[in-house]
Amino acid sequence: MKKKELVVSAIQNGTVIDHIPSDKLFQVIKILNLQDGKDQMLFGTNLESQKLGKKAIIKIQNRFFETSEINKIAIVCPTATLTIIKDYEVVDKRIPSLPDEFEGIVKCYNPKCITNHENVTPKFKVLDKQEIKLQCHYCQRITKEETLSFL
Ligand SMILES: [Zn+2]
Structure with missing residues:
Protein backbone atom coordinates (compact mmCIF):
# COMPACT_ATOMS: atom_id res chain seq x y z
CA MET A 1 0.00 0.00 0.00
CA ILE A 95 -13.17 9.23 -13.99
CA PRO A 96 -13.54 9.74 -17.74
CA SER A 97 -17.00 9.22 -19.17
CA LEU A 98 -17.71 9.01 -22.89
CA PRO A 99 -18.57 12.36 -24.51
CA ASP A 100 -21.82 12.80 -26.47
CA GLU A 101 -19.83 13.45 -29.63
CA PHE A 102 -16.23 13.81 -30.66
CA GLU A 103 -13.93 14.23 -33.65
CA GLY A 104 -10.92 12.19 -34.69
CA ILE A 105 -9.40 9.40 -32.58
CA VAL A 106 -11.41 6.57 -34.18
CA LYS A 107 -11.78 5.41 -37.79
CA CYS A 108 -15.20 4.99 -39.33
CA TYR A 109 -15.98 1.30 -39.80
CA ASN A 110 -17.45 1.85 -43.27
CA PRO A 111 -14.68 1.35 -45.86
CA LYS A 112 -16.60 3.56 -48.33
CA CYS A 113 -16.95 6.46 -45.90
CA ILE A 114 -15.52 9.78 -47.10
CA THR A 115 -13.37 9.95 -43.95
CA ASN A 116 -11.48 6.88 -45.16
CA HIS A 117 -10.81 8.33 -48.62
CA GLU A 118 -10.41 12.05 -48.28
CA ASN A 119 -8.76 14.34 -45.83
CA VAL A 120 -11.85 14.57 -43.64
CA THR A 121 -11.63 14.14 -39.88
CA PRO A 122 -14.10 11.53 -38.68
CA LYS A 123 -16.85 12.83 -36.43
CA PHE A 124 -19.06 10.64 -34.27
CA LYS A 125 -22.14 10.77 -32.12
CA VAL A 126 -22.02 8.40 -29.16
CA LEU A 127 -25.27 6.40 -29.22
CA ASP A 128 -24.46 4.00 -26.43
CA LYS A 129 -22.05 4.75 -23.63
CA GLN A 130 -22.15 1.31 -22.04
CA GLU A 131 -21.01 -0.80 -24.96
CA ILE A 132 -19.59 1.84 -27.32
CA LYS A 133 -21.77 2.54 -30.34
CA LEU A 134 -20.52 5.41 -32.46
CA GLN A 135 -22.53 6.84 -35.32
CA CYS A 136 -20.59 8.46 -38.13
CA HIS A 137 -21.61 12.03 -38.86
CA TYR A 138 -20.94 11.56 -42.60
CA CYS A 139 -22.25 8.11 -43.52
CA GLN A 140 -24.41 7.33 -40.46
CA ARG A 141 -22.86 3.85 -40.13
CA ILE A 142 -22.34 2.53 -36.64
CA THR A 143 -18.93 1.58 -35.34
CA LYS A 144 -19.05 -0.76 -32.36
CA GLU A 145 -16.51 -1.88 -29.85
CA GLU A 146 -15.55 -5.01 -31.82
CA THR A 147 -14.98 -2.97 -35.00
CA LEU A 148 -13.22 -0.08 -33.30
CA SER A 149 -9.88 0.94 -34.76
CA PHE A 150 -7.89 4.03 -33.99
CA LEU A 151 -6.49 6.66 -36.33
ZN1 LIG B 1 -18.47 7.10 -41.90
Whole structure:
Protein backbone atom coordinates (compact mmCIF):
# COMPACT_ATOMS: atom_id res chain seq x y z
CA MET A 1 0.00 0.00 0.00
CA LYS A 2 2.73 2.44 0.98
CA LYS A 3 4.58 1.79 -2.22
CA LYS A 4 1.50 2.57 -4.30
CA GLU A 5 0.93 5.88 -2.53
CA LEU A 6 4.51 6.81 -3.19
CA VAL A 7 4.14 6.19 -6.94
CA VAL A 8 1.04 8.39 -7.09
CA SER A 9 2.44 11.28 -5.09
CA ALA A 10 5.82 11.39 -6.81
CA ILE A 11 4.94 14.62 -8.65
CA GLN A 12 4.45 17.90 -6.91
CA ASN A 13 1.67 19.34 -9.07
CA GLY A 14 -0.05 17.73 -11.99
CA THR A 15 -2.10 14.77 -13.08
CA VAL A 16 -1.65 11.04 -12.67
CA ILE A 17 -3.50 8.84 -15.13
CA ASP A 18 -3.72 5.33 -13.75
CA HIS A 19 -5.34 2.02 -14.69
CA ILE A 20 -4.53 2.29 -18.36
CA PRO A 21 -4.28 -1.12 -20.05
CA SER A 22 -0.62 -1.41 -21.12
CA ASP A 23 -1.48 -1.72 -24.82
CA LYS A 24 -3.42 1.58 -24.70
CA LEU A 25 -0.65 3.71 -23.22
CA PHE A 26 0.51 5.29 -26.46
CA GLN A 27 -3.05 5.94 -27.60
CA VAL A 28 -3.70 7.92 -24.43
CA ILE A 29 -0.50 9.90 -24.98
CA LYS A 30 -1.63 10.67 -28.53
CA ILE A 31 -5.17 11.66 -27.57
CA LEU A 32 -3.91 14.15 -25.00
CA ASN A 33 -1.10 15.36 -27.28
CA LEU A 34 1.37 14.69 -24.51
CA GLN A 35 4.17 14.02 -26.97
CA ASP A 36 4.21 17.73 -27.89
CA GLY A 37 4.20 19.02 -24.32
CA LYS A 38 7.10 20.73 -22.62
CA ASP A 39 6.17 19.46 -19.18
CA GLN A 40 7.93 16.70 -17.39
CA MET A 41 6.19 13.41 -18.03
CA LEU A 42 6.87 10.05 -16.49
CA PHE A 43 5.27 6.82 -17.48
CA GLY A 44 5.46 3.21 -16.54
CA THR A 45 4.05 0.27 -18.38
CA ASN A 46 3.54 -3.45 -17.79
CA LEU A 47 3.03 -2.78 -14.11
CA GLU A 48 1.16 -5.39 -12.11
CA SER A 49 -2.54 -4.70 -11.72
CA GLN A 50 -5.12 -6.91 -10.04
CA LYS A 51 -7.88 -5.40 -12.14
CA LEU A 52 -6.22 -5.32 -15.55
CA GLY A 53 -3.37 -7.84 -15.43
CA LYS A 54 -0.84 -5.39 -16.80
CA LYS A 55 -1.37 -1.68 -16.59
CA ALA A 56 0.31 1.56 -17.46
CA ILE A 57 0.47 4.82 -15.55
CA ILE A 58 1.31 8.34 -16.73
CA LYS A 59 2.34 11.23 -14.51
CA ILE A 60 2.43 14.70 -16.00
CA GLN A 61 3.90 17.57 -14.08
CA ASN A 62 1.95 20.87 -14.15
CA ARG A 63 -0.82 19.64 -16.44
CA PHE A 64 -4.50 19.73 -15.52
CA PHE A 65 -6.98 18.55 -18.10
CA GLU A 66 -10.36 19.92 -19.15
CA THR A 67 -13.36 17.62 -18.77
CA SER A 68 -13.61 17.40 -22.58
CA GLU A 69 -10.03 16.09 -22.73
CA ILE A 70 -10.60 13.69 -19.86
CA ASN A 71 -13.71 12.27 -21.52
CA LYS A 72 -11.79 11.48 -24.70
CA ILE A 73 -9.72 9.03 -22.69
CA ALA A 74 -12.87 6.95 -22.13
CA ILE A 75 -12.98 6.19 -25.85
CA VAL A 76 -9.74 4.21 -25.62
CA CYS A 77 -9.76 3.12 -22.00
CA PRO A 78 -12.87 3.44 -19.86
CA THR A 79 -10.97 1.91 -16.92
CA ALA A 80 -8.64 4.90 -16.55
CA THR A 81 -8.68 7.06 -13.44
CA LEU A 82 -7.18 10.51 -13.03
CA THR A 83 -5.75 11.86 -9.83
CA ILE A 84 -5.06 15.56 -9.51
CA ILE A 85 -2.07 16.40 -7.34
CA LYS A 86 -1.27 19.74 -5.73
CA ASP A 87 1.69 20.12 -3.39
CA TYR A 88 2.13 16.34 -3.33
CA GLU A 89 -1.44 15.88 -2.08
CA VAL A 90 -4.35 14.27 -3.89
CA VAL A 91 -6.89 17.05 -4.34
CA ASP A 92 -9.31 15.45 -6.79
CA LYS A 93 -10.09 12.23 -8.61
CA ARG A 94 -11.74 12.11 -12.01
CA ILE A 95 -13.17 9.23 -13.99
CA PRO A 96 -13.54 9.74 -17.74
CA SER A 97 -17.00 9.22 -19.17
CA LEU A 98 -17.71 9.01 -22.89
CA PRO A 99 -18.57 12.36 -24.51
CA ASP A 100 -21.82 12.80 -26.47
CA GLU A 101 -19.83 13.45 -29.63
CA PHE A 102 -16.23 13.81 -30.66
CA GLU A 103 -13.93 14.23 -33.65
CA GLY A 104 -10.92 12.19 -34.69
CA ILE A 105 -9.40 9.40 -32.58
CA VAL A 106 -11.41 6.57 -34.18
CA LYS A 107 -11.78 5.41 -37.79
CA CYS A 108 -15.20 4.99 -39.33
CA TYR A 109 -15.98 1.30 -39.80
CA ASN A 110 -17.45 1.85 -43.27
CA PRO A 111 -14.68 1.35 -45.86
CA LYS A 112 -16.60 3.56 -48.33
CA CYS A 113 -16.95 6.46 -45.90
CA ILE A 114 -15.52 9.78 -47.10
CA THR A 115 -13.37 9.95 -43.95
CA ASN A 116 -11.48 6.88 -45.16
CA HIS A 117 -10.81 8.33 -48.62
CA GLU A 118 -10.41 12.05 -48.28
CA ASN A 119 -8.76 14.34 -45.83
CA VAL A 120 -11.85 14.57 -43.64
CA THR A 121 -11.63 14.14 -39.88
CA PRO A 122 -14.10 11.53 -38.68
CA LYS A 123 -16.85 12.83 -36.43
CA PHE A 124 -19.06 10.64 -34.27
CA LYS A 125 -22.14 10.77 -32.12
CA VAL A 126 -22.02 8.40 -29.16
CA LEU A 127 -25.27 6.40 -29.22
CA ASP A 128 -24.46 4.00 -26.43
CA LYS A 129 -22.05 4.75 -23.63
CA GLN A 130 -22.15 1.31 -22.04
CA GLU A 131 -21.01 -0.80 -24.96
CA ILE A 132 -19.59 1.84 -27.32
CA LYS A 133 -21.77 2.54 -30.34
CA LEU A 134 -20.52 5.41 -32.46
CA GLN A 135 -22.53 6.84 -35.32
CA CYS A 136 -20.59 8.46 -38.13
CA HIS A 137 -21.61 12.03 -38.86
CA TYR A 138 -20.94 11.56 -42.60
CA CYS A 139 -22.25 8.11 -43.52
CA GLN A 140 -24.41 7.33 -40.46
CA ARG A 141 -22.86 3.85 -40.13
CA ILE A 142 -22.34 2.53 -36.64
CA THR A 143 -18.93 1.58 -35.34
CA LYS A 144 -19.05 -0.76 -32.36
CA GLU A 145 -16.51 -1.88 -29.85
CA GLU A 146 -15.55 -5.01 -31.82
CA THR A 147 -14.98 -2.97 -35.00
CA LEU A 148 -13.22 -0.08 -33.30
CA SER A 149 -9.88 0.94 -34.76
CA PHE A 150 -7.89 4.03 -33.99
CA LEU A 151 -6.49 6.66 -36.33
ZN1 LIG B 1 -18.47 7.10 -41.90
